[in-house]
Amino acid sequence: xxxxxxxxxxxxxxxxxxxxxxxxxxxxxxxxxxxxxxxxxxxxxxxxxxxxxxxxxxxxxxxxxxxxxxxxxxxxxxxxxxxxxxxxxxxxxxxxxxxxxxxxxxxxxxxxxxxxxxxxxxxxxxxxxxxxxxxxxxxxxxxxxxxxxxxxxxxxxxxxxxxxx
Amino acid sequence: xxxxxxxxxxxxxxxxxxxxxxxxxxxxxxxxxxxxxxxxxxxxxxxxxxxxxxxxxxxxxxxxxxxxxxxxxxxxxxxxxxxxxxxxxxxxxxxxxxxxxxxxxxxxxxxxxxxxxxxxxxxxxxxxxxxxxxxxxxxxxxxxxxxxxxxxxxxxxxxxxxxxxxxxxxxxxxxxxxxxxxxxxxxxxxxxxxxxxxxxxxxxxxxxxxxxxxxxxxxxxxxxxxxxxxxxxxxxxxxxxxxxxxxxxxxxxxxxxxxxxxxxxxxxxxxxxxxxxxxxxxxxxxxxxxxxxxxxxxxxxxxxxxxxxxxxxxxxxxxxxxxxxxxxxxxxxxxxxxxxxxxxxxxxxxxxxxxxxxxxxxxxxxxxxxxxxxxxxxxxxxxxxxxxxxxxxxxxx
Numbered sequence: 156x157x158x159x160x161x162x163x164x165x166x167x168x169x170x171x172x173x174x175x176x177x178x179x180x181x182x183x184x185x186x187x188x189x190x191x192x193x194x195x196x197x198x199x200x201x202x203x204x205x206x207x208x209x210x211x212x213x214x215x216x217x218x219x220x221x222x223x224x225x226x227x228x229x230x231x232x233x234x235x236x237x238x239x240x241x242x243x244x245x246x247x248x249x250x251x252x253x254x255x256x257x258x259x260x261x262x263x264x265x266x267x268x269x270x271x272x273x274x275x276x277x278x279x280x281x282x283x284x285x286x287x288x289x290x291x292x293x294x295x296x297x298x299x300x301x302x303x304x305x306x307x308x309x310x311x312x313x314x315x316x317x318x319x320x
Numbered sequence: 321x322x323x324x325x326x327x328x329x330x331x332x333x334x335x336x337x338x339x340x341x342x343x344x345x346x347x348x349x350x351x352x353x354x355x356x357x358x359x360x361x362x363x364x365x366x367x368x369x370x371x372x373x374x375x376x377x378x379x380x381x382x383x384x385x386x387x388x389x390x391x392x393x394x395x396x397x398x399x400x401x402x403x404x405x406x407x408x409x410x411x412x413x414x415x416x417x418x419x420x421x422x423x424x425x426x427x428x429x430x431x432x433x434x435x436x437x438x439x440x441x442x443x444x445x446x447x448x449x450x451x452x453x454x455x456x457x458x459x460x461x462x463x464x465x466x467x468x469x470x471x472x473x474x475x476x477x478x479x480x481x482x483x484x485x486x487x488x489x490x491x492x493x494x495x496x497x498x499x500x501x502x503x504x505x506x507x508x509x510x511x512x513x514x515x516x517x518x519x520x521x522x523x524x525x526x527x528x529x530x531x532x533x534x535x536x537x538x539x540x541x542x543x544x545x546x547x548x549x550x551x552x553x554x555x556x557x558x559x560x561x562x563x564x565x566x567x568x569x570x571x572x573x574x575x576x577x578x579x580x581x582x583x584x585x586x587x588x589x590x591x592x593x594x595x596x597x598x599x600x601x602x603x604x605x606x607x608x609x610x611x612x613x614x615x616x617x618x619x620x621x622x623x624x625x626x627x628x629x630x631x632x633x634x635x636x637x638x639x640x641x642x643x644x645x646x647x648x649x650x651x652x653x654x655x656x657x658x659x660x661x662x663x664x665x666x667x668x669x670x671x672x673x674x675x676x677x678x679x680x681x682x683x684x685x686x687x688x689x690x691x692x693x694x695x696x697x698x699x700x701x702x703x704x705x706x707x708x709x710x711x712x713x714x715x716x717x
Contacts, residue, residue, distance in 0.1 A: 228648035229610065229641070236641050238629065249704060259702035263685075264648075266710045267699065270681045271647055276580035284711050301713050317630060319585040319640060 186240035186306040187315070188215045190299075191226045193246035195253040196289050203292030211299035214306075215243070222246065223284075224257020228264050231282065235272070238315040241281040241306045245298075248286040258286065276313060280305060322515075323538045324524045324546025332464050332521050333457055336380045341372045343406050348540045349432060350403035353389065353396070354378040362451035366392050368405075380408055381464050381516075382455060383495070385441035388602035388657045390416025393433075394426035406432040406537070410439070412502070412657035414510050415690025416602035419653045422697055423605050428511075432537050434527075435507035436514035437552075439467050440495040444662050468516045498658020498671045501567035503679075506556060509690055512537060517559070518551035567679070574676040581640075587673065588643055590666035593636040597660035597670050598646060603653040603689070611642055643670075647677050652698045653689045654678035 192198045198219045204211065220226055223246030234242045244265055246258045265284040273279045283302060287295050313319065328335045340352045356367040356378040364379050366389040390413045396405060409417065414435045420426045442450055450459075499505070507513035511534030515526040526546040529535035578584045595611065598604045610616075616638055627633040656678070660670035682688065685698035 229645040232644045232648065233641055236644075256702065259704065260699075262707050262710055263699055263702055266684060266707045267648060267651060267681055269710060270684045271644070271651060271677055274575065274677060274680070275578055275584045275644075280714055283713055285713065286711065298713060305714070313581045317582055319581045 184307060184311055186214050186303060186311065187238065188241045188243060188302060188306060189218060189234040189239045190215050190243040190245060191218050191220050191223065191230060192243075192287075193223050193253075193257075194219055194221050196247035196251065197245035197285075197287040197295065199289035200287045200291045200295040203290065204296045207292045209292055209296040211296040212303040214303045215299050222252065222254045222257035223261035224252070224254060224259075226261055226264070228268055231265075231268055232272075235277055235281075235312065235314050236319065238312070240309075240312040240315055241283070241302065243283050243285065243298075243302060245285045245287050248288050251286075251288060278309060280309060281312060321535050321538055322526055322528045322546045322548060323541070323543035324526050325543060326524055327522055330522050331457060331461055332381060332516075332525065333379065333460055335525060337375045337378055340369070340375050340378065340380075340406075340408075342541060344369070344372050346541060348404075348537055349406035351405045353393065353405060353407040354380055355382065355384070355389070355408070362448075362455055368396070379455070379460060381436070381439040381467075382460050383440060383442040383450065383463055384447050384455075385410065385496075385657075385659075386444070386662060388416055388600065388655075388659050389413045390420060390602040390655070393417045393431065394420040397426045397429070397431050400427075400430060404430055404432070406434055409433060409435050409510070410657075411435055411504055411507050412438075412655045413602070414507060415504075415655040416657065418509055418690040418693060419603050419655065419697070420605065421693065422700075425605060428693070432512060432533060433510040434512040434514065435510035437468065437507070437516040438499070438502070438505035439464065440499040440505070441658070441662075442494060443496045446494050464516075465521065468519060468521060496658050496661065496671075497570065497669065498656055498661065498675060500563065501570050501675060502563055502656055503560070503567065505559060505563065509692065510534070515548050515552055518549040518553075518555040520549070567675075570672055571676045571679070574672050578673060585640060588639055588668060590668055591639045591643070592666060593639055593642065594665060595642070596663040596665065600659040600663040601646075601650065602657060602659065603650050603655060604646065606649075610645070611638070616641075647674065647681075650674075651678050651681035652685055652687050654682075655689050 192201060198217065201217055223244050226244050231242050231244070244261055246261060247253065249258060252258045262284060265282065269279045269282055272282060285298055287298060325335050325339055328338055340354055343349050343352055351368050351370045353366050353368050355364040356374065357364055358367070362384070363386060364382060364384040365387050367378070369375060389407065389409055393407050393409070394417060414433055417426060417433070421428060506517065511529070511531045513528045513530050515528055519525060524546060526548060527538060527543070528548065529538045578587050598609065618637065623633055623637070654674050656671070656675045658671040660674060661672070664670050682698070687695065687698050
């Protein structure tokens with residue numbers, strides 16, 4: 156089962172004994188990525204990846220939501236301000252939304268945030284929106300691997316290093 | 321149609337007061353909403369008049385702008401009130417009201433929107449200095465002449481009214497920054513537009529009906545025929561250029577000031593979380609704001625955890641969270657009225673940042689607030705095929 160993180164502090168939320176993010180200042184940068192995944196598609200895909208024994212980095216903390224259409228812009232903003240290095244919003248493919256059109260709404264909100272956040276130094280590449288269907292366990296693991304690689308290359312987000320809230 | 325008012329006693333203010341009197345006397349409307357001095361104070365507020373008696377205190381074209389009347393008209397029209405109202409709104413107030421009607425927080429039914437080439441506004445400090453104990457008619461008239469006869473490329477005609485205000489470094493007008501960079505300081509989407517730019521104010525003032533309702537309203541007042549001032553379009557083009565370059569300069573300055581999160585934190589470092597900017601924001605529309613709920617009543621231990629993570633934690637907390645969330649919520653609908661800056665007790669130029677961000681945000685959706693009643697709010701609609709660049713993981717390895 157994918158881990159659903161309830162703790163709002165992404166750094167301390169690393170599960171004990173895992174290869175979780177290293178403390179700031181150590182040599183290896185392990186990013187913290189908050190992924191808001193919809194119950195019906197991407198979360199199910201994550202589940203499938205797990206039962207299929209596909210591995211993906213534990214830098215990604217999944218937050219299960221019923222639909223990407225309920226991911227208000229403030230969830231993403233709060234995640235960054237709390238020190239997340241990147242945020243992923245992932246839901247059903249267009250036309251597949253369990254609530255008919257929530258994913259289209261999410262696409263507009265993320266488009267807006269990708270206009271706003273880069274102005275303050277949060278690279279647009281740190282905020283991604285993807286569609287991963289319930290049967291796409293392989294795609295899920297591939298996306299998570301790729302995202303973690305990308306963010307490792309980008310380095311830590313400023314908000315992780317300093318309190319800017 | 322275009323009608324005209326003959327200027328009375330060489331006073332634009334008196335002429336417009338007469339116009340409001342006429343509206344009430346002829347029954348063209350049962351009430352008029354006009355900015356007016358309250359008692360003998362120099363400050364003005366939108367006041368709803370049903371009798372002509374108090375109209376001599378109104379200042380329809382003064383530089384005092386401390387309440388955006390858009391939400392006030394929303395209060396007056398959210399359910400049918402039974403009477404017909406004529407409301408006198410600055411262009412940014414009209415835009416705000418139109419945005420609120422899209423959110424079903426007001427209705428254009430039963431209300432005539434009269435808007436005008438904008439008289440601009442002073443910052444609070446400058447206004448206090450300018451108005452003194454109470455602006456007399458002469459001071460206000462001088463202001464009016466200055467605003468409408470200035471084209472941007474010409475020096476102001478006549479003597480400077482009141483203190484010259486502060487040199488902003490962006491423009492020589494001592495008007496508030498939001499006004500300096502305003503992209504539409506003239507009426508768009510009103511029922512009646514008052515055409516003042518380029519007008520010979522000592523002789524006539526022209527009013528143009530822009531909707532059927534507006535035309536019928538003007539016809540009912542039986543005014544003389546008028547025409548658009550000949551040089552108005554030229555003056556508008558001049559203003560557009562001047563305001564456009566003022567915006568470019570401000571935008572660059574703001575981006576330089578806030579290009580990183582720690583810079584943004586510095587920008588808002590004087591913020592005391594009073595949320596005044598939200599209270600006065602005409603388009604911050606939620607009935608209950610999340611920042612008033614217990615969602616942010618953090619557990620006491622949480623603060624220690626945050627302090628443990630970063631070594632320190634500023635209190636009150638969630639300042640940037642509040643401002644960034646507001647930016648996301650109203651980014652596309654910000655009408656650029658500058659009330660947030662006027663209301664900030666810590667003198668943070670909030671509007672500079674919000675105007676700068678909102679111009680970029682709304683461009684992404686090809687949206688202009690207030691331009692068209694039929695244009696839906698960007699975050700309230702979607703199309704099946706759009707913004708494909710938003711989706712995906714970027715370059716394919």
